Structures are given as C-alpha cells and as structure tokens.
Amino acid sequence: MNTIGQDIPRRDGHAKVTGTATYAYETPADNAAYCALLQATIAKGQVTEIDITDALALPGVLTILTPGDVQKLTPVENTELHVLQDNEIAYRGQIIGAVIADTSDIARHAVELVHFTYHVDEHDSAYSPDRDDLYTPDKLVTGAPADTSTGDVDAAMRTATHTVDHVYSTATNHNNPMEPHATTALWQDDTLILWDSTQGVHAVRTTLAEVLDLRPDQVRVICPYVGGGFGAKGEPHAPVVIAALAARALPGRPIRLALTRAQMFVLVGYRTPTTQHTRVAADDTGRLTAIAIAATGQTARIREYVEHAGAATRMMYAAPNRATSHRVAALDVAVPTWMRAPGECPGMFGPEVAIDELADALGIDPIDLRVANEPDVDPESGNPFSSRNLVACLRQGADRFGWADRAPRRDGDWLVGTGVAAAVFPAFTMRATAAIRYDQGRYTVEIGAADLGTGAWTVLPQIAADALEVPLDQVDVGIGDTSYPYASTAGGSTGTATWGSAVLAAVETFRDKFGTDPNDGDEAEGTHDQGPFNEQYATYAFGAQFAEVRVHADTAEIRVPRLLGVFAAGRIINPRTARSQFIGGMTMGLSMALHENSELDPRFGHVMNHDFAGYHIASCADATDVRAFWIDEEDPHVNPLGAKGIGEIGIVGTAAAIVNAAHHATGVRVRDLPLTLDKLLPGLP
Amino acid sequence: MAPAGYRRGVETAITTRVDGTTRTTRVDTRTTLLDLLRERLGNTSPKKGCDHGQCGACTVLLDGRRVLACLTLAVTTHDHDVTTADGLAPDGDLHPVQQAFLDNDAFQCGYCTPGQVCSAVGALAELAQGHPSHAGDITADPEPTRAEIAERMSGNLCRCGAYTNIITAVEQAARG
Ligand code: FES
Ligand code: FES
Secondary structure, three states: OOOOOOOOOOOOHHHHHHOOOOOHHHOOOOOOEEEEEEEOOOOOEEEEEEEOHHHHHOOOEEEEEOOOOOOOOOOOOOHHHOOOOOOEEOOOOOEEEEEEEOOHHHHHHHHHHOEEEEEEOOOOOOOOOOOOOOEOOOOOOOOOOOOEEEOOHHHHHHHOOEEEEEEEEEOOEOOOOOOOOEEEEEEEOOEEEEEEOOOOHHHHHHHHHHHHOOOHHHEEEEOOOOOOOOOOOOOOOHHHHHHHHHHHHOOOOOEEEEOOOHHHHOOOOOEOOEEEEEEEEEOOOOOEEEEEEEEEEEEEOOEOOOOOOOOHHHOOOOOOEEEEEEEEEEEOOOOOOOOOOOOHHHHOOHHHHHHHHHHHHHOOOHHHHHHHOOOOOOOOOOOOEOOOOHHHHHHHHHHHHOOOOOOOEEEOOEEEEEEEEEEEEEOOOOEEEEEEEEEOOEEEEEOOOOOOOOOHHHHHHHHHHHHHOOOHHHEEEEOOEOOOOOEOOOOOOOHHHHHHHHHHHHHHHHHHHHOOOOOOOOEEEEEEEOOOOOOOOEOEEEEEEEEEEEEEOOOOOEEEEEEEEEEEOEOOOOHHHHHHHHHHHHHHHHHHHHOOOOOEEOOOOEEOOOOOOOOOOOOHHHOOOEEEEEOOOOOOOOOOOOEOOOOOHHHOOHHHHHHHHHHHHHOOOOOEOOOOHHHHHHHOO | OOOHHHHOOOEEEEEEEEOOEEEEEEEEOOOEHHHHHHHHOOOOOOOOOOOOOOOOOOEEEEOOEEEEHHHOEHHHHOOOEEEOOOOOOHHHOOOHHHHHHHHOOOOOOOOOHHHHHHHHHHHHHHHHOOOOOOOOOOOOOOOOOHHHHHHHOOOOOOOOOOHHHHHHHHHHHHHO
C-alpha cells in the first residue's frame, strides 16, 4: 500500500511527451490579441517624447501603452512592478511601453514604429569588488545578519602552519528556463484571470491584486504547467503587470504576452556575480583553526537583492575562529533575483575550492580533510543538526565513483583527473493549506501548488494515498490555481515538504471528521504553517559531488565524462522524479562550471550575450553520464513528512568539484568561473 | 522612414498538412511555421524557447526530416507534411520514442520535450540512413551509441538537465 519511496511515473508524462500540456501562452482562447514590449535603449535617464503615430496607423494595432498613460499602480516593496508610472529609466531594457495588436507579427512590427526621445543621464553599471561605494546590507534575504564573527581570524591566519588565502569569483548567471515567462490575461466582468507561468499562483494573485488595487477575489491565477523557473518565476516580474494592464485596456479580449529570449536577460532577474575572498587556516593534522569569507556582489539601484554567498561558510565546518561578511554595489542594472540555490550555489564555490587547496598543501585526501572538520553542532547557532550525513555521502560517493587510486593520469592526448566537493542546502518549510474531498469512491486533493517539472502532480497524490491508506489510483489532484487553497511558492526547496505536510494535515482532519467510510461530498482542509518546525535543530540537506574531468593536453578543451552525486535529503517521496531533480541540478552546476557567463557591457549597461548563441548552457553532449544516489535518511525534526527538499542541492558544489578535478588533471588552479580553456591553457604541462 | 502602411505585411493562402490533417490558411508572409502552428492553427505541441534557431524546442518533422519551425517560413511549407510530437501519437498511442522518454523520465518541466521527441525521431532516421556525425567514424555506418546520440541531440537544449536520461531513452528507442 505504501507508494512513498516507489518509482511512480509522472501523471503529466503523456501530456508532456506529446506536447499537449498547455503552458501559460498556450491557454486556449478565442480572439486573442498579442502584446509586444517596448524597452529603453538607454541605461539611465527619462523618456522625453514618444511618437506612436506610425505604429497606431499600422492596420491591426489595437492600442499602445505608454509611460504615465496607464492606471496608477499601488506602490509595493517590489519596485520593478511599478511599470509605466513615470518617465524614469533605471536600467537598459526597462519596459517603457507595450503594443497590443491582432497578431504577434503586427505587434512586433509596430514596436519598430514607436519612436522615443530621451534625456540621457550618466549611468554606472560596472561591477567591481574594488569599488569604493560598496555598502553593507541591513540583513540578508534569509533574515540573517550581513556579517558574523567569532574569535580572531587574522590572528589564527598569522599563527597557523597552513593557510589558504585567495579570491574566488562566480559569474553573472541567468536562470533561463526553457519556457520564457508568459501570460495570457483576460479582464472580464470586473475580474482578472491570469494564466501565468509562475512558481506560485497565490503569490502572483496577492501581489497583482495589491499593485492593481483589486480585491484578491477579483484576481484568479492559473498555472497547471511551468516550463521551468529556477527562481526566475518565484516572484511576479514587470511583464505580468503589463499583461494585466493590457487586458484592462481591452476588456473581454484575451491578451497573450511571451518574453523573447533576449528579454529573459533583463526583465526577470538573474544571479549576480560574486567575489569571495576566502581564507582558511589549519594545523598539521588538517584541523581548521579559522574559516572566513568576505563576499562581494551587486544589486540594482531600484531594488536591493543581495546574493548571500557567505551563508554556507557559517555552518559548514568546525573552526574556532570564523568570520563572514557581505558587501554590495548598487548599480544602474536590471534587478537580480533568486536563482537555483541562491547563496549556497555560488557560496560553496570559493570555500570548497579553498578546502581542496588546503588538502593539497597538507597532502591529505580532500575527503578525509572534510571528515576531520565535521562540526558536532551547528557552528553558527550552537544547535544540534537534525541530521547531518555529509560523511556518509562522501564515503558512499567515494565507493561508487571509484575515488581510491585517484592518481591523475594521461589517456592519449587527454589529462584526466578527479575532484570532490561538498553540498549543503537549508531545509525549511512555508505555509500551505490543502483540501481533501470524497466523491464516489475517489478522493481529490486540491492545493495551489506548482509543478515546475519537480513532480508535484505525481508526488502529492502519493503522499495523500499513503496517509489515506487507499490505492494511489483512487486519488486525484488539482494544483496550480488560486481557486484551490493557498499554497506557498515553489522555492527554497520547500515545495514538496510544505505542500506534502499540508496534505498530511488535511488527511488527518478529514479522517477525524469523517472516519474511513466518508459520504459523497465530505470535505476537509488542513494547514501546515511551521516555518522553523523545530527551532532546537539546525536543519540542512547535505551532499557530496564527484567529477571526472578530461583536459586536452594541446588545446585545453575540457570535458566532464562523469558526474556522481550522493545526497542526504531526508525522505525521498518518488525516486524517479527525485533522481531527475538531482541530476538536473548537477547538470546545471556543470553548465555553470564550464559555460555560463552573462557579459555586461558597462558602456551601455546591458548583457551583450543575451541569447543561447552567446550565453552557452550545457547541451546533451556536455552531460552524458550524470548519476545521483541518496542515503536513506529519517529525520523527524524537519517537518511532518520528513522530506528536506531536493530541488536545489544538486547544483551546490558541482562547479567546485569540476574545478578541483581540472586542477587534479592539470595542476592548474582556476579560481574564477566559468572554467574555460583559456584559463587552463597557459599553465598546461 | 517610409510611412507605416508601406511596410504593412503581405498575406497569402497556403495549404499545409499538419499531423495528417490538411489545413488551408491565409498567413502573413513573415509568419514562421512555429507561429502558424501555435498562434493560427492552435497546435501548441512545438514550443518557442528562443525563436532564433538556438534551442530546438520548436523542432518538428517536415516531410519526415527534423527542422526548426522558428526558422521555417510558413509559406515554404505549402503542400508539405508537418508532423509535431502530438502527431506522432495518433489517438494518444505513443510513438516508441515518446514511450522511451516516459520510461526513462527523460524530462522534467516538459517544455523542451516535444522538440526533443521530434528531434530524436529525426536523428534515428538519419542514423538509419547512414548520415555521419562528428562523434563517429564518418566512413563507417554509424551506430546509435551514447556518444552518437548525445552529439546528434545537442541541438535541443534542456534547462532541466535531463540529458543523461534523454540519451538512455533514445538508446532504448533505437533498440526498437
Ligand atoms: S524556438 Fe526554434 S530553435 Fe528555439
Ligand atoms: S524538460 Fe524542462 S527544459 Fe527539458
């Protein structure tokens, strides 16, 4: 009867392999109109004149939205949503208008016929860790302080027998889900319906209702399928507000708006570059005496988002002297946001390469070095870990990967090496409510959750079926609609743990009320709302990443023929969808390691390589053998379900493992991502 | 700058067979096959990931050969056969490639998947016809090895990172 832990095929699989699953833009609608965005071609200044005469004269153009000519929006914390309120331009590519037309061809054509005149102000878009205007944020997005310090790192660095003191850096990365952000919007009978590509329908409803000055019950958001998000669809961004304004301008007419790939590089967030001054000190046995990271990054002048790259260093390893800090430059650039494993993903690059450098200097195996520095309790809070199976992941991974006898070798023209890095991601939950209804022998679970490809359509029925003690095929599920009970956004690896715990609560209420022999129409709700489920514990998932790297001895071409990860992430609900999430994260980590680098031209303030020809992501031939395993882990302290969340940890540590393997193969230590051949070539033997 | 009217689009009537059904439409001559399918004919099986021929999400079969629908002008498909991933499963009966994608969980969000499926069908046909690739000995008959499949499927990006499973799925389909 237990379906949790079983390999259950995806319920939405048939629809996805045939392409009949309908994403936001594809919502069937009669007489749709098409919206195309107008964007600023300067990085800072004001629109002084707009000429829409030619565009309006084009047959098929219905209306054009321009700055100051739309509804007054309610100011909210997320300032990027205040579209078209005035003539100010805060970054290049900002939305300064929209054309709505009968066809997408006409809309795009009309965009070319709108003429803007600007007053240009001097802009400043160049990030550097050496800027003299870096500031300390009030706190991190997690609520934690920007800086922490225990003991005396400087003194420990001076007296230690072995130290590593280097600057590591990660590049700007853009989330780039394959489905560009899209909305179909309809304003009818004083109600707004948004079929929106989002990680959280309720978050979109709450925010849009506030911005548009509507009651929440006047806004319905629907999103059965999401073509990936990786954080970029975690919060509503400016385009969905435009779609809503366009719908209001043309009542009764469905409006379709999809971003172009180039617009994905400016309007929906990104991971900022980080600079990580990392220091570690150790005695002869490899025991750390100090660990420190000073992280620097950038944010947008119009809205603060700070990548918390120093967070993982606070809890990862034992050391009496410790320090972390965050500094940030506010620039005339697009607004950054969450990208898969924000904080931990970039933040486990510098330190995990530094640990490898220390192991090298000490002549200690990097796995043994990590094991030697396992903390007994969370170094930051002093609380015990609810479970911490990093050592088991490292040991099991070493066995599976074939870590022993890892001497670098030469295979023809190729230099071959192996590398390892640790992974971590916090385990927490948010708030959600689930409803369960019984009708004619079947149970239906309803919850406003999202399935980004993560498997919610499939795993939520598993959780419900087991709790109800009924066969899986008697359970239906509805997600992705604000007409279902409130659910938290799919983010922070909290989805399954939060929604699943809500389902458990709903089943409990249902059984309490109606027993095991319910009548048709019986219905109950249950809520999970225990952010820190148990504050006496530090709750994290852990993992170990192993990489084999081959570097061509003449050209420095880099290949990663094998990636292997072992994770300890609590209870795994569905091994099939879980494995896909882990390997998906690892593959994105490989992509970050070898390819991804958004190049900003400070003269113009925009990302130059804003398409897949210029912004490379891993392709099929890059990732031919990526394997994921996990430790069976029971953790009653994280949440009622015992699941820690797996969407993000797969990307953490991957880049460090690859860089460490490249060093093992070649002897060349690269400290800034991406690891491209030009950085290896000069140092090759 | 010429007046707007001067640059207005030109329309023409075309007849295309889409997933076995003959469809006659008037299209703007600038319209791509992808927009024709998605925005005029209501067939949203092929996806738009870039509109620039860089991602493969829009891959369909044109007279059996894989093409990028976003780089194909609709008017050039007049009198031709277009097959989407939906058309590969008439009456819902999955094509062996689609079944292999399901069996191997070769996707997550599913947005790249119809393109991957069409691309795999095209790639297997090319292999069977002996088309060479960079991954193998171009003088020998190519075999559907993992390296060959990975090479031939590299025009289809998957941000969910399902590549390892995609290769396994295509291997399974190649075994028949
Ligand atoms: S949409 Fe055609 S290749 Fe990307
Ligand atoms: S399955 Fe999501 S992009 Fe491939």
